[in-house]
Amino acid sequence: MNILKPADHQIPFGDADAIFDGFSKDDVIELAYASGDFMLAIDAHGIIVDAAVNAADHSFVYQWIGQKWSETVGPDSVSKIEQMLARDRDARLEWRQVNHPDEDGEIPVRYQVIKPGNNGFTLAIGRDLRTIAILQQRLLKTQQSMERDYLNLRQTETRYRLLFDNISYPVLIAESESRLIQQANRACHNLMGAAPGSLDKKDVLALVHEADHDGLIAYFGAAAVNGATEPFTTRLNDRTGTVKISASPFRQSGKQYLLLNIDDGTHDVPAKSSDQYVLDAVEQMPDAFVLTDDKQDIIVANKAFAELVQTSSVEQILGQSLYRFVGRPEVDLGLLKKQLRDHQNVRNFSSVVNDLSGGEEPVEISAIKIERDKPLYGYSIRSVGRRERDLPRAIADGPRSVDQLTELVGRKPLKDIVRESTDLIERMCIEAALVHTSDNRASAAEILGLSRQSLYSKLHRHGLGNLTGKGPTH
Template sequence: MDIHTTGSERIAFSDSETMFAGFTTQDFIELAYCAGDFMLAIDESNIIRDVAINGKDYQLANQWIGKKWAETVTVESVAKIEQMLAEGENRNTAWRQVNHRSDGDDIPIQYRAIKPKNGSWTIAVGRDLRAISMLQQKLLKTQQSMERDYLNLRQTETRYRLLFDNISYPVMIVDAANLQLQQANRSLHGLMKAVPGSLDGTKLTQLVHADSRDRLLAHIGAASVSNSFEPVEVRLARQDVSVRLAMSAFRQSGKQFWLINLDDGEHNIPSNPSDRYILDAVEKMPDAFVLTNDNQEIVVANRAFAELVQAGSLEQLIGVSLNRFIGRPNIDLNLLRKQLKDYQNVRNFSSVVNDLGGSEEPVEISAIMIERDEPLFGYSVRTIGRRERDLPNANTELRSVDQLTELVGRKTLKEIVRESTDLIERMCIEAALIHTSDNRASAAEILGLSRQSLYSKLHRHGLGNLPEKD
């Protein structure tokens, strides 16, 4: 990080000789203290002969005395030191950031070197950038966290829109304050014989025949003061069609809305509010859900499960054996079924999902068994791979023996050993990068690796996009 300072950016005293006439050497030193935290006195051989510290790092800086200035910094900073020494007499020099070597973290300091025209000594004034560097790291981590949250929000919104448009029965969302349609699905547009999207902004009362409007408004009034009410039958406008209209209220951003289902007799819709809530929750939940029969053939699946296994549609999955997707065929599901028959439910069962493209995704499965004439099995599948890709946490602990033994039966011993070795290596590298604030030179040193070897391992573990400090 170089900050250039040119003569055109300065406004000097009009009579500097008079202004500084009474200043002593100590006064000029005080001015220098105001400009920086470190001051180095460097002789003609570029050796540090004395230091002045405006802080608590005197013991550290005292180790630099008697060494060449370039020998106290990291490799990538040597060229900057040589350039500053060469430009010492130039008043239009730049502030340049260099990294001093230290037993712990490298110390980032921004220097400007000043050499008098008639003198042999160079004075380097430095500003400590450690606090700024820590803030930059926190800002970077916060930004990455916000980007992940934004991506999750976009994915959730996409799932919601897909589910809303693909519901087979007519449904709409209405603003309770003015009864304007905010959103209507394809089925409702088809029922009203309208172009998709053309109903948005239309008054709810305009969708029903004039004879049914008073009944509709009375039903809305009753629904506003009671949570228990039956659907109302109304006749649609410009059509000789009667439908049953069921409403449920919800709030968003401080405003009340109505979720309205229309039963035209051709589609199966939930018969009571609690059933509708459960169906909507299953359809919109971000975790995958699938229901199978006793032969492990898929009966029902939500959109999240179809996305997880890379299926083009939900219909493509109906009747397919769940063994095709969960763990190793006839092993994981048989274990789950045995536990379900003994305990009726299972929590956090570790496995993998094999999608239609041949990829694997680590998951946790919670399952229940529903006792009926023919038993049904419900599986909630949650991906856990993203947890391992999140930013490293300083309190991350090594995988326990119990956790490793859970892999037995799903992977071979050779694969478990290789995975454990890779995991330990990755965690050690992440810990070293955290300890050194992502300074790769220092991380390689504390790990006992060359920088080239560290870069190779960073690339292999997918950590190659970590920023290198200047």
Template sequence: MNILKPADHRVPFGDADAIFDGFSKDDVIELAYASGDFMLAIDEAGKIVDVAANTADHSFVYKWVGQAWPDTVSAESVGKIEQMLERDSETAREWRQVNHPSKDGEIPVRYKVIQPDNNGYILAIGRDLRTVAMLQQRLLKTQQSMERDYLNLRQTETRYRLLFDNISYPVLIIESESRLIQQANRAFHNIMGAAPGTLDRKNILDLVTADDHDKLITYFGAAAVSAAAEPVLARLVGRTGTVKLSASPFRQSGKQFLLIDIDDGTHDVPGKSSDQYVLDAVEQMPDAFVLTDEKHGIIVANKAFAELVQTASVEHLLGQSLNRYIGRPDVDLGLLKKQLRDHRHVRNFSTVVNDLSGGEEPVEISAIMIERDEPLYGYSIRGVGRRERDLPHSIGDSPRSVDQLTELVGRKPLKDIVRESTDLIERMCIEAALVHTSDNRASAAEILGLSRQSLYSKLHRHGLGNLSGKDPTH
């Protein structure tokens, strides 16, 4: 039996001579094919003198014949090749990965070198790692995607917890079947005189007087089936008077839970019916509506706004900046916010909405600021593109006064406004010349420094006068 060196982790056959006795050259080559995708025969000078490939996918190795092996790899791999070419080197026996440059990018290959004692050639068995590299890239992208999703989930959870804890009225979530409190906000802990977090996993019945247990059990059972169940009155342990409990069912991870609002008479608890009516009205109104935070992040949007910006659903808009869609980034909304801070509301602010396909739609915005610790901004957006398209071209296409020109700021680029300003000045000068010459067009052309043909062209473009039936000399 062979005796292994301490640093050698390979375990050979017990009787290698008997097992390999009678192996032909073809058998040895077949064994080498089974170990890798291709083989390189390298002479003592390090030059590739012959190659053998396992499949047609590795025909590129035939281009290396006649080249020095180190010349076929990238600069950072040259050192590894030189180490593998050293005879009697401990590292020459190890599998080493190198990169071969190609027109399609670098090809990663893992090599194992065999150096026969009685032969001047070195045999390098190579394994193509492109498939492995592709899998590693896919794994890396998947990990990055999971990390982004996890980060978004953490951010969403943080926002939810912040919102849940800062609601002024008492709220808690219980598991419907066990009635154990899963989470209670700060306001509920305060009315119970408990430290934050100490009520989690407690049975809600333990916080209510015994006389009200049966009534609450019946109510929770009804609320789990229908959100229309009538709220009930109960007395909390350690408090005088009654509180009203309103439960809303929801399911998560295969279990049913109840979100419970508690009206103790000292906090403003939103009325469910009126709130729902308002939400339904906002959702179904034909004009677009958006509610944002101080940094223009979208909190609420209705279907009309989603259709206006041509996004797939309202959910895709939540958390995005309204700056992306309204007018010029950081300009139009900045002007709106300044006016809202000064006057608390704005009516008929003219701008454009930019949709996801790159188009623009002229709109008018009415906005209001809701004063809180962190103010909220509501925007009602009405498209005026159809109204402008329906106007007669002779009236609506070009401004007729300086006031109309200034109204274009924010709705059109500066170069378009300048061009329309030029048209306005030209029109006013021609009208003044016609008045000065008592509509004598020949004289008007002369004082304007224009040829008659040029004046007639401009009269036609601006729609001035009735050109038909006129004497060209007048």
């Protein structure tokens, strides 16, 4: 069997004749398939005379048959083709990458050329590099994205450090379990009379009077479990007077930390009592207020809402769905949620509130969507029933315009709205006829196609004109 002479960098089989003895043509083709995705048979003139592919997605190579191999590649790859075809049979085997033009761009292919004998043919084994090119592009995009994220992270970190250090009141961050200080701002170092950075990795307890250690440990434990609580009053070492420490827990990288604000009485520290003021105002406000989660389950409600739905306490409605109380089930609130998604807030949305006794009260709802990890929805609900009852009632207590008719959707059944729509159209036609005839009712009845008696009956029903003591007008 004729075996190629190995190049200097190749280490051949020790007994190649024995291993390759008996190889058929099919075996050689299988071996070539294992080396690449397709093979090209090229004659002495550089023309592709035949091709074999390893998979159906490489059938595009058949369109090259009959063309010069150098004409199937881009201009920058022609010299590589010529060099591979001119390679001596005993020269070192090398893989060369070329690019084939295609409708969707370029197809990168890596070739190795073998000249098996003196039959005048050259065998080019090709490996399709498109998958590798896609992976390289993804890798490049990922690297660029990581670089951008890293730059943004550095910029964010710089802004955070500037903000943290320039806060006027003392702030420090400590690990909840070990109480070791992770970071303290400039104001905190100044308060302790410490050099910048010297407080890092110190126990928070080392800053306060020994007699207050147990109390501060208990306070940190309560803050870690229940969130922010009332400030803890303590004494700092080497200082006269007391300070107030407020702890707010947060989690990062699987660990819990505490953000500690220290109020020494000389700085404006954000007071936690301000949150309580807001809650007190919401609780005492005359309009009903409800805060719900994304499923519209009630999280917070004030006394005014409890009174509106006629329940004895707020606790009875916490956890219940707001769909139970507002408008038509899953209709009014569905419309509200859609508008909140589009506009973030809604004003004066007309609806009704259904109380626990089966009654209903017309209301106006203003709502806002609060963006969080899971969105929250706040609803301010104002009863308009008293306002409507205090308005002067018309003789015919019905809608006076199309807009008022559309506001009835959700408050009345469709058949009632259709009936009132008919009455509205009838009244508008009668009013137009009276205007057209200068209030001549006989003529108005004639152009409406009604008898005088029917017109007077409809005038009386719609409350149009003062009919007392009047007879027909001619």
